[in-house]
Amino acid sequence: MKLITAVIKPFKLEEVRSALTDLGLQGMTVTEVKGYGRQKGHTEIYRGAEYAVSFLPKIKIEVVVPDTQVDKALAAIQRAAKTGQIGDGKIFVSTIEHTVRIRTGEADDDAL
Amino acid sequence: MTFRTIARCAGVLGALGAIALLIDPALAQDAATTAAPAAAPVAAAAPAIPVPNKGDTAFMYIASVLVLLMTVPGLALFYGGLVRTKNMLSMFMQVFATLCLVAIIWVLYGYSMAFTNGGGLNNFVGGFSKALLRGVDSTTVAGTFSNGVYIPEYVYIVFQMTFACITPCLILGAVAERLKFSSMLVFMALWVTFIYFPIAHMVWYWGGPDAFGNAAKAVAAATGSAKAQAQAALDAVTSDAGIVFKWGALDFAGGTVVHINAGIAGLVGALILGRRIGYGREAMPPHSLVLTMIGAALLWVGWFGFNVGSGLEANGFAGQVFINTFVATAAAALSWMIVEWIAKGKPSALGLASGVVAGLVAITPACGFSGVMGSIVLGLVVSPVCFVFCSAIKSALGYDDSLDVFGVHCIGGIIGALGTGLLVNPDWGGTGIADYLSKPGELTTATYDMVAQMTAQAKAVGMTLLWSGIGSAILFKLVDIVMGLRPSEEMEREGLDITDHGERAYNY
Numbered sequence: 001m002k003l004i005t006a007v008i009k010p011f012k013l014e015e016v017r018s019a020l021t022d023l024g025l026q027g028m029t030v031t032e033v034k035g036y037g038r039q040k041g042h043t044e045i046y047r048g049a050e051y052a053v054s055f056l057p058k059i060k061i062e063v064v065v066p067d068t069q070v071d072k073a074l075a076a077i078q079r080a081a082k083t084g085q086i087g088d089g090k091i092f093v094s095t096i097e098h099t100v101r102i103r104t105g106e107a108d109d110d111a112l
Numbered sequence: 113m114t115f116r117t118i119a120r121c122a123g124v125l126g127a128l129g130a131i132a133l134l135i136d137p138a139l140a141q142d143a144a145t146t147a148a149p150a151a152a153p154v155a156a157a158a159p160a161i162p163v164p165n166k167g168d169t170a171f172m173y174i175a176s177v178l179v180l181l182m183t184v185p186g187l188a189l190f191y192g193g194l195v196r197t198k199n200m201l202s203m204f205m206q207v208f209a210t211l212c213l214v215a216i217i218w219v220l221y222g223y224s225m226a227f228t229n230g231g232g233l234n235n236f237v238g239g240f241s242k243a244l245l246r247g248v249d250s251t252t253v254a255g256t257f258s259n260g261v262y263i264p265e266y267v268y269i270v271f272q273m274t275f276a277c278i279t280p281c282l283i284l285g286a287v288a289e290r291l292k293f294s295s296m297l298v299f300m301a302l303w304v305t306f307i308y309f310p311i312a313h314m315v316w317y318w319g320g321p322d323a324f325g326n327a328a329k330a331v332a333a334a335t336g337s338a339k340a341q342a343q344a345a346l347d348a349v350t351s352d353a354g355i356v357f358k359w360g361a362l363d364f365a366g367g368t369v370v371h372i373n374a375g376i377a378g379l380v381g382a383l384i385l386g387r388r389i390g391y392g393r394e395a396m397p398p399h400s401l402v403l404t405m406i407g408a409a410l411l412w413v414g415w416f417g418f419n420v421g422s423g424l425e426a427n428g429f430a431g432q433v434f435i436n437t438f439v440a441t442a443a444a445a446l447s448w449m450i451v452e453w454i455a456k457g458k459p460s461a462l463g464l465a466s467g468v469v470a471g472l473v474a475i476t477p478a479c480g481f482s483g484v485m486g487s488i489v490l491g492l493v494v495s496p497v498c499f500v501f502c503s504a505i506k507s508a509l510g511y512d513d514s515l516d517v518f519g520v521h522c523i524g525g526i527i528g529a530l531g532t533g534l535l536v537n538p539d540w541g542g543t544g545i546a547d548y549l550s551k552p553g554e555l556t557t558a559t560y561d562m563v564a565q566m567t568a569q570a571k572a573v574g575m576t577l578l579w580s581g582i583g584s585a586i587l588f589k590l591v592d593i594v595m596g597l598r599p600s601e602e603m604e605r606e607g608l609d610i611t612d613h614g615e616r617a618y619n620y
């Protein structure tokens with residue numbers, strides 16, 4: 001099993017969700033986050049007081065998939081979240097050791 | 113606050129009063145040219161008790177409630193949206209509590225100090241003859257600006273009370289996020305007593321149209337030796353007024369009394385308190401510009417009560433004040449927006465809201481004197497000046513006027529006060545200066561002299577800046593010495609909502 005963590009532009013969330021659903025993946029966890037990469041921040045001006053805002057609002061998606069589906073899921077997220085502009089985000093993949101479904105006690109791939 | 117601090121405050125208050133007594137007679141002698149001769153007040157021809165017009169009374173009732181709406185929730189929202197989340201309730205509490213405190217002080221002695229004869233100190237402050245509203249009941253009346261027209265005194269007291277309540281609240285924006293609640297209450301009680309009531313008296317206390325008219329009629333009717341006596345009586349009536357009023361300065365709804373007064377006090381407070389922790393290093397963006405926009409909108413709505421109600425009558429003249437207030441504000445909002453668009457690249461919501469307030473401030477003294485086109489010009493002029501103060505001059509000088517009370521209210525108030533002197537000119541569409549004496553019993557227009565009028569306006573501005581600037585500095589220092597103005601560094605970082613009030617504005 002792999003944990004796919006993707007940080008994307010907020011307005012791309014719905015497209016990414018439907019792309020992953022089309023692959024047959026069930027469920028994901030979404031968090032509103034702030035951060036910056038190459039996009040840097042922007043400037044906000046309040047009555048002449050200028051603030052450099054370095055952290056931009058992003059959406060962090062976490063989804064755990066069976067090893068067999070990792071490549072397809074990565075491609076789907078990349079396709080759905082891409083605008084071609086700087087600031088589209090990043091995808092991280094890491095290994096998950098164990099999974100349990102709380103209601104039934106099913107484990108690992110059965111629990112996904 | 114312990115009992116001991118309260119006792120100390122009371123002692124200091126008494127001492128300050130004594131100082132005021134020592135200073136005032138000296139000042140009064142400087143202005144002795146206008147001092148009243150010791151003539152008996154006119155008791156002549158006081159007919160039956162005038163019956164207030166029901167329309168005027170209802171109008172003033174609504175106007176007063178509109179001014180209350182300006183303070184809560186208008187000003188509280190306008191300021192509250194501009195502070196950080198951790199100080200939102202503190203802003204609301206400071207505005208609400210000041211309002212409540214001043215309302216009580218107003219009926220205890222404030223009304224009397226502002227709107228009665230102050231004897232030897234009459235040039236500067238009223239007396240205590242109506243303290244605890246002695247002698248006021250539902251049949252007593254207050255004069256308006258027309259001969260023979262009156263409103264119930266209770267209604268007049270409430271209308272003026274709403275002004276006394278909102279003015280100290282304006283100061284709170286300059287010292288936002290770093291003033292201890294307990295010290296704030298003590299300061300506000302002192303400030304209205306020693307600054308607001310005297311300035312309101314100086315600018316707005318006078319005998320009224322009928323006192324002027326009746327005395328002038330008596331002079332016209334008298335012959336021989338009675339003539340001199342009647343003339344003395346007339347002099348007594350015209351000199352029974354605040355010193356700024358006697359200078360001939362015009363302030364329709366409170367450019368000096370409310371805005372310059374609160375604006376300079378705010379600057380002095382910001383300087384004495386010092387900057388907020390992290391000012392200039394940490395970002396301190398407004399926590400909700402939506403609330404600020406709603407607050408600005410409510411201020412605009414309520415301001416119609418403030419300005420139009422200041423005419424005290426529901427008539428055609430009120431209509432002129434109404435339209436002036438509307439267009440000057442719209443013009444100022446647009447001019448702030450355009451200037452900011454050019455200078456900073458984007459027309460911001462806060463910029464537009466600031467323009468709305470700047471326009472309202474500037475038209476406040478002028479709304480009863482200028483023409484409609486003059487009001488638009490005044491609105492267009494005020495915003496660029498305030499914009500420069502808020503965006504360039506403030507940061508260049510480095511003072512932390514948190515919510516730009518000085519930049520908008522004091523600077524806007526000065527533009528308005530001086531603009532009033534120009535725009536009252538009948539040749540420029542103004543109303544001209546009221547004259548109750550040439551044709552007693554009738555309101556006519558006096559000759560307009562630009563130099564004389566501008567001199568009077570400048571003197572009124574200077575008097576307010578000095579009295580409020582110096583007086584507020586003394587009071588802020590005094591409270592600082594006795595009980596400390598600022599919360600501890602830790603409390604300020606935590607936010608005043610939790611440390612002063614034990615609550616959070618938002619729980620989600």
